[in-house]
Amino acid sequence: MDTLGNVKTVLGIEDELQDKVLTIIINNTRSHLTLWLKNHTDLKEIPEELNFIVEELAIARFQRIGSEAMKSESVEGHSVTYNEDDFAPYLSILSAYIPDKEEKKQGKVCFF
Numbered sequence: 565m566d567t568l569g570n571v572k573t574v575l576g577i578e579d580e581l582q583d584k585v586l587t588i589i590i591n592n593t594r595s596h597l598t599l600w601l602k603n604h605t606d607l608k609e610i611p612e613e614l615n616f617i618v619e620e621l622a623i624a625r626f627q628r629i630g631s632e633a634m635k636s637e638s639v640e641g642h643s644v645t646y647n648e649d650d651f652a653p654y655l656s657i658l659s660a661y662i663p664d665k666e667e668k669k670q671g672k673v674c675f676f
Contacts, residue, residue: 590622597614598610600658604658607661
């Protein structure tokens with residue numbers, strides 16, 4: 565199943581009424597993740613095994629429509645706090661793709 569289909573299934577959407585909005589959210593999420601990977605890794609595109617991040621972030625962003633700029637929201641005793649950095653929950657996974665920048669140098673030993 566494609567990303568749009570997966571997102572719609574999780575959200576319980578069975579019609580095409582939200583497809584344009586979901587497609588924009590998925591494309592923006594994919595672009596954001598691609599840019600993050602280009603800035604922090606040697607990757608130029610999203611590996612297949614990271615597509616679940618696009619789906620999960622697209623679902624979260626869709627559910628936040630109308631609350632985009634908020635850090636938290638409280639309605640009748642129900643409180644929600646939003647992450648400022650969408651990728652924060654995935655950093656432990658994404659960090660595996662960050663190359664080790666530490667240069668390996670041969671050492672010297674001097675005897676006096």
